[in-house]
Amino acid sequence: MVRVPITKSDDSRRFATRLSLFYAAMFIGFGLHQPFFPVWLKTKGLADAQVGMILAGGQLVRLLATPVVTYLADKAGTLSYAIVICCFATAVAFIGVALADGFTMILIGVILTGLVWSPLVPLTDAYGLAGVARRTLDYGRIRVWGSVAFMGANIAGGIILTLIAPDWIAWMIWASLVPLAIVSVMLVHDRPDRSVAPSGPGFFNQRFVLIMIAAALLQGSHAVYYGFASIHWKAIGYSGFTVGTLWAIAVLAEIVMFWVATRFTRDWRPTTFLLIGGAGGLLRWVVMALDPPLWINAPLQLLHAAGFGLVHLGTMSYLAARLPPHQRASGQGTVSVAIGGSMALSTLIAGYLYARTGVGAYVAMAGLCAAGIIVTAVARAMPVPRPAAPVQPQSEGAGG
Numbered sequence: 515m516v517r518v519p520i521t522k523s524d525d526s527r528r529f530a531t532r533l534s535l536f537y538a539a540m541f542i543g544f545g546l547h548q549p550f551f552p553v554w555l556k557t558k559g560l561a562d563a564q565v566g567m568i569l570a571g572g573q574l575v576r577l578l579a580t581p582v583v584t585y586l587a588d589k590a591g592t593l594s595y596a597i598v599i600c601c602f603a604t605a606v607a608f609i610g611v612a613l614a615d616g617f618t619m620i621l622i623g624v625i626l627t628g629l630v631w632s633p634l635v636p637l638t639d640a641y642g643l644a645g646v647a648r649r650t651l652d653y654g655r656i657r658v659w660g661s662v663a664f665m666g667a668n669i670a671g672g673i674i675l676t677l678i679a680p681d682w683i684a685w686m687i688w689a690s691l692v693p694l695a696i697v698s699v700m701l702v703h704d705r706p707d708r709s710v711a712p713s714g715p716g717f718f719n720q721r722f723v724l725i726m727i728a729a730a731l732l733q734g735s736h737a738v739y740y741g742f743a744s745i746h747w748k749a750i751g752y753s754g755f756t757v758g759t760l761w762a763i764a765v766l767a768e769i770v771m772f773w774v775a776t777r778f779t780r781d782w783r784p785t786t787f788l789l790i791g792g793a794g795g796l797l798r799w800v801v802m803a804l805d806p807p808l809w810i811n812a813p814l815q816l817l818h819a820a821g822f823g824l825v826h827l828g829t830m831s832y833l834a835a836r837l838p839p840h841q842r843a844s845g846q847g848t849v850s851v852a853i854g855g856s857m858a859l860s861t862l863i864a865g866y867l868y869a870r871t872g873v874g875a876y877v878a879m880a881g882l883c884a885a886g887i888i889v890t891a892v893a894r895a896m897p898v899p900r901p902a903a904p905v906q907p908q909s910e911g912a913g914g
Contacts, residue, residue, distance in 0.1 A: 525649065525702075526649040526650075526651060528702060529645050529649060529651070529702045530649075530651050530656055532697075532700050532701055532702055533641075533642055533645065533656050533701065533702075534656050534659040535659070535697055535700070536638065536694075536697050536698060536700070536701055537638070537642075537656065537657060537659050537660035537663070538659045538660060538662065538663035539663070539690075539693055539694040539697040539698075540634060540635075540638065540660060540663075540694055541660035541661065541663040541664040541667070542663045542664070542666070542667045542690045542693075542694070543667075543687060543690040543691050543694060544664055544667075545663060545664035545666065545667025545668050545671065545761075545765070546667045546671045546683075546686055546687045546690055547687050548740050548761075549668055549671065549672075549743070549744045549757060549758065549761045550671050550675065550683045550686075550687070550744065551569075551683065551684075552565055552569065552741055552742065552744055552745050553675075553680055553683060553744055553745065553748060554680060554681065554683035554684050555568060555569075555620070556680075557679075557680040557681050557683075558616075558620065558681075560617055560620075561869070562742070562745075562865055562868055562869040563865050563866060563869050564617050564865075565741065565742075565745075565865060566741060566861055566862055566864055566865015566866065566868070566869075567617075567621070567862065567865065568617070568620055568621050568624055569740075569741050569861045569865070570858045570859070570861040570862040570865070571621050571624055571625050571628070571858075572624045572625070572627075572628045572632070572858075573628075573854050573855075573857045573858030573861055574854070574855070574858040575624075575625050575628035575629055575632055576628065576633075576850060576851055576853075576854025576855070576858070577851055577854060577855050577858070578629070579628065579630070579632050579633055580633045580636055580847045580850045580851050580854065581844070581847050581848070581851055583596065583600070583630075583633035583637070583847070584633060584636055584637060584640070584843040584844050584846060584847030584850075585843075585844055585847070587637060587640075587843045588843045588844045592703065593637055593640055593641040593644070593843055594641060594701045594702070594703045595703065596633075596637055596843075597634065597637050597638060597641060597698055597701065598695075598698045598699060598701070599630075600630045600631070600633055600634050600637065601634065601691075601694050601695040601698040602695045602698075603630035604627060604630045604631040604634070604691055604694070604695075605688070605691040605692055605694070605695045607623075607626050607627040607629075607630055607631070608623075608627050608631075608684075608687065608688045608691055609688060610622075610623040610626060610627070611623035611624055611627055611684055611688075612685050612687075612688050632850075632854065633850075635850065636843065636846035636849070636850040637843060637846070639830065639833075639846050640843040640845070640846040640847075641701075641843075642656065642657070643830065643833070643834050643846075645702070647834065652776055653830065653834070654772045654773065654775045654776055654827065655772070655773060655776070657772055658769055658772035658773050661765050661768045661769045661772060662769055664765045665761075665762045665765035665766055665769065666762075667690070668758045668759075668761035668762040668765060669755075669758050669759060669762045670758075671686065671754075671758055672753075672754045672755040672756070672758020672759065673754075673755060673758070674686060675754035675755075675758075676753070676754055676755060720896065721893055721896050722832075722836065724889055724890075724892055724893035724896070725784070725785075725788075725829070725832050725890075725893050726848065726849050726852045727852065727886075727889050728792075728886045728889040728890040728893060729788065729825060729828075729829045729849060729852070729853060729886075730849075730852040730853045730855065730856035730857075730886075731856060731882045731883070731885050731886035731889060732788065732791060732795060732821070732825045732882070732883060732886035733822070733825060733826075733853045733856065733857065734853065734857045734860040734882055735795055735799060735821070735860065735879040735880070735882035735883045735886070736795075736821070736822065736857070736860075736879070737857055737860035737863070737864040737879065738799075738860075738864040738867075738868060738873075738875045738876050738878075738879050739799075739802075739876075739879070740857075740861075741861050741864050741865065741868075742864060742865075742868045742875070743761075744757050744761075746872065746873060747760065752808070759812075760811065760812060760815055761815075763812055763813075763815040763816065763818075764815040764816070764818035764822075765818065767815070767816040767817070767819035767823070768818055768819050768822055768823040770819065771819040771820075771823035771824065771827070772823060772827070775827055779827070782831075783894070784828040784829070784831040784832035784835075785828065785890050785891075785893060785894040786828070787824045787825065787827050787828025787829075787831065788824070788825055788828040788829070788886070788887075788890040789887060789890050789891065789894070790824055791820045791821055791822075791823070791824030791825035791828065792821075792825065792883050792884075792886045792887040792890060793820070793883075793887065794817045794819070794820025794821050794824070795817065795820065795821030795822075795825070795879075795880075795883040795886075796880050796883040796884060796887070797817060798814060798815075798817040798818070798820075798821055799876040799877070799879040799880040799883060800876070800877070800880045801814055802814065802873060802876045803873055803874055803875075803876035803877045803880065804873075805872075805873045821883070829849060833845055833846065833849065856882075860879070863875075863878060864878075864879075
């Protein structure tokens with residue numbers, strides 16, 4: 515039998531298709547977990563402060579798991595195999611969460627699951643950025659399928675909750691992790707990268723630190739939204755379908771942003787993404803602190819395109835331009851740790867503030883956005899360091 519050689523275009527198409535499918539599978543779980551897991555915690559009889567502690571525990575575990583796993587993945591040079599291991603381990607570990615009862619056991623289950631679930635995003639982004647740069651593909655149009663799946667999961671989860679009792683939410687989330695493990699095996703496996711560090715300056719410098727802090731502040735400002743928006747909306751009488759739809763509106767805006775980013779933002783500096791995104795987040799949290807009616811609340815969620823979408827694209831743009839091959843996963847992991855630490859601390863604060871002030875807790879989130887904008891402005895004013903090894907996806911600008 516004659517073997518037909520795989521052309522460069524075939525390889526690029528296969529890589530893009532499989533990575534898009536994996537992003538979709540991964541974000542189905544996130545799309546069920548973020549809006550509905552806090553609701554499940556409330557059905558277990560936990561207080562708002564306990565809900566905040568459990569959600570923060572899942573974020574804090576990033577500080578331990580992500581740098582270790584990403585370092586080991588960089589050491590081995592094969593990110594795809596690390597992704598497969600984490601996917602299967604997550605599917606197994608979450609069974610413990612679904613079976614757990616009581617604050618202590620649920621917290622233990624969430625922490626154990628977080629050890630293998632939290633490194634997935636930085637590992638996948640590092641794997642994706644490397645493959646995208648090697649094949650000159652558009653990162654935004656691959657990553658967008660994760661957002662599409664997230665939105666679909668928001669809507670589907672809301673519909674499912676009209677048919678099942680809320681105490682089945684954990685098993686609904688677990689069911690989404692099984693296909694994720696299967697799809698992970700289909701990823702195009704990367705070759706071991708044994709490259710050594712370049713002799714020039716590394717990516718870790720003052721400007722990188724400032725960008726990392728800014729991204730952590732801006733993404734950490736979502737703590738009240740992620741942890742308590744669904745709880746509040748349910749408490750004021752919104753149906754599960756309405757709650758899911760509000761989340762879906764936010765993600766639809768994010769999808770549009772990812773899809774059109776190449777056309778309208780090609781010449782933007784990464785700090786431009788962060789500044790505009792931070793301003794959008796600031797406006798969103800100030801208005802949500804006023805507890806607006808549904809006719810305002812629904813279109814307000816479109817600002818997620820700025821507060822999350824632009825901030826994410828700006829962060830990825832900076833990392834794509836700065837990460838040398840031998841530090842892709844470690845660099846992604848460093849930023850993920852910063853964001854995870856910020857999110858964990860913000861979630862603890864959010865649980866405390868929400869229990870006492872309700873939606874007034876969004877005022878503190880607006881403060882985080884303001885701080886992120888200031889830090890970004892300082893980073894923007896600094897000179898751009900010479901990159902150690904330029905690696906850049908087609909959809910995003912270089913520099914800062």
